[in-house]
Amino acid sequence: MKWCSPIFINNEWHDSVSGKKFEVFNPANEEKICEVAEGDKADIDKAVKAARKAFELGSPWRTMDASERGRLLNKLADLVERDRLTLATMEAIDGGKLFSTAYLMDLGACIKTIRYCAGWADKIHGRTVPMDGNFFTFTRHEPVGVCGQIIPWNFPLVMFIWKIAPALCCGNTVVVKPAEQTPLSALYMGSLIKEAGFPPGVVNIVPGFGPTAGAAISHHMDIDKVSFTGSTEVGKLIKEAAGKTNLKRVTLELGGKSPNIIFADADLDEAVEFAHVGLFYHQGQCCIAGSRIFVEEPIYDEFVRRSIERAKKYTLGDPLSPGVQQGPQIDKEQFQKILDLIESGKKEGAKLECGGGPWGNKGYFIQPTVFSNVTDDMRIAKEEIFGPVQQIMKFKTIDEVIKRANNTTYGLAAAVFTKDIDKALTFAAALQAGTVWVNCYSALSAQCPFGGFKMSGNGRELGEYGLQEYTEVKTVTIKIPQKNS
């Protein structure tokens, strides 16, 4: 293909200021899909200027009825529905995602999330406040301003929507940097955003690399807020940059090493299935992956046996082919990292039950891998693998497993499987994680706030809570002749 996808600023398509381009690959066969304009600091500067202008007092976007913002978001959802097939195909080819999953799950979540946020647009309420003294006091919940949004490659379109939908419903303008591995669906959204009728400059999309375009965003003196989803390592860089420059507001959705705790009184079939999908979904490339499975001693052997059986039933292959259950990892770097961690598991004494190596001779495929007899000090029990590698550990008592589950700098998600109401509620309180699942895993929905304790992140996305990150509160206090209650 000779086509090169350009940068989206002010509802127009631009080459990069430098003229540079970069290549985007299909991880199933390592072939080049196309080239994309490579945005850098100069392009971010252009985008920020456009976003700032669109945010000026008196602009179409600032003077628009809040309900109209909601209507535009609903229109965008209509267009995503219309082009669902195209977008799902892009996710599959660019992101190595199973087509059926992309179509049903990713696109389904995108549409619902846009519509959920559309509904909030004219329901963001300030307060009137009974202040001491003869004053009339109220708060305005204003948009924060120009928001830089840096999104990852594991759920390209879903993450794009999680970022822009709440930002736009609150009236902000955005500069989005999609991941260099997976820029295509985000850029396609540029054309839908224009078609839906968003004014120019409200959404700007600049593909590029982290150390250049991403860093330009986190350091920019005229960006009011940065929102990042990605690794904890880069999350720290972003928060540091924000602190060093203009104290821009920061929200971070980072990594995890989420514990999944299975008690002997759990429904074993359900527990095995949820634990399996909870780890292996999308080739293990989920921030919430249940990558430390703690199984109560009495059922440990049976649980391991069933988990191996479940992991073996896999067909790997091209994500576009029907009947394929696992696609490739996203790129060579991830591929190497995962294999390296698998080797460490073997070296450090975990028991390799199945898989344990690459698959096929083209593309970044790794066999579904299960380790048992994992102990907490092993690298595979501590570090985020982000691949199809399942760790199963044994535990005896409640107090012990609570301590072990919480013994991590991460805190994104956790789960407990038990029929006992007391145990369930004890774990709901005790686990240091932003989302705790009981007798399920990976249950997410636009209505629920999502985010991390500790180093899994700062702040929450989605739900009503997600609006707070995109709102700046202004208190207005007016002197009046006489206050009455």
Added chain:
Amino acid sequence: GSKIFINNEWHDAVSKKTFPTINPATGEVICQVAEGDKADVDKAVKAARAAFQLGSPWRRMDASHRGKLLNRLADLIERDRAYLAALETLDNGKPYSIAYLVDLDMVVKCLRYFAGWSDKFHGKTIPLDGDFFCYTRHEPVGVCGQIIPWNFPLLMQAWKLGPALATGNVVVMKVAEQTPLSALYVANLIKEAGFPPGVVNIIPGYGPTAGAAISAHMDVDKVAFTGSTEVGHLIKKAAAESNLKRVTLELGGKSPNIIMSDADMDWAVDQAHFALFFNQGQCCCAGSRTYVQEDIYNEFVERSVEKAKSRVVGNPFDFKTEQGPQVDEEQFKKILGYISTGKREGAKLLCGGNPAADRGYFVQPTVFGDVQDNMTIAREEIFGPVMQIMKFKTIEEIIERANNSKYGLAAAVFTKDIDKANYVSQALRAGTVWVNCYNVFGAQAPFGGYKASGNGRELGEYGLEAYLEVKNVTIKIPQKNS
């Protein structure tokens, strides 16, 4: 559909009776409509109760899907906008251009607004003393009886259905006997949108029969009524005497519109005219006591009379028409009665005062000057195109006079001064206070009355409260941690 809508099907009245609905522009019968009575209300309540059972499709539906259905209903109303506006004009008499541009626009926006709330009204988790996990569920109230008026048939239907359905309730709605047609058409769209059978049931009929059956019903959990204060009393009484069903009421008003001498005169005259004459004067919140500060009184009156004289009264389907007929003969006669009382009690008739045509229920735009607060036309709700203009001197005086009413639905003040604006809006005992504007509505803003103008608020987030029943769930746990 001019029958009764129950379980997504059309039924004749159990009694087989029908009643005529009239075109108020001509006095002619449009068609016959099934006349619902207690037996039909009983059927509808049974259907609604079944649709509300634990485990039913409606109870198990994702909250977000309820929102999707409401949005679909809004889409369908948008699709059939022209037809619905025509039905509205035919049955109610309001100018077609207004039905199309204003009523239908607000209907769609109201439904979409509440569609957005469906999956966003949250219970709480609560730090109760002791080793307990405590949370609240915000559950739907249940079977809601909704009795709607004839002045804004479609809009009042949307104001009732929006919050009730967003929160998961089921509805038995009695539409006004004067204007059943547009709401019954919407019933078809409710079915087309995909609402399960029994979720919405619509019964045309009369107040003393069908309406009373709803307010007295032992298996209706809540009644919402918009209409006259007189009937509001009856409904609250019936609710208390039967099963203590929850009650919300949107009743009458005699809203004060206060024009200070520093107001923008042109704008104030324009808005005061709109405040009274909109919808043929048939608004619960009509600014029917126009208080003008002494210094500007004469000029204000002169300009208001001029404006009233130029108001175009005629065939509501004509785009030039600003004012159509009153809704029926009863209202027509009542308004003419008030006009003659006004003259008799000494108010000065400055223009209008008579029927405006030989056919239909048209009344001339009428203005009374030198009105005193104790006159009948200054105290009672006329619900017609009859404007009362009074004079005042000071702020303290006008606040007292404005609040001296059993009503408290709306009020307005026109002034450029920030202190006056803040002081007066604080002081007025009214559910909505407009500053330098009038009749400004939005689905986002709560609306309702102080005192005898009603109980409770509709629209906005506040509008959800009346349709929710709060359940506290408290679970013993081994050890509570903050």
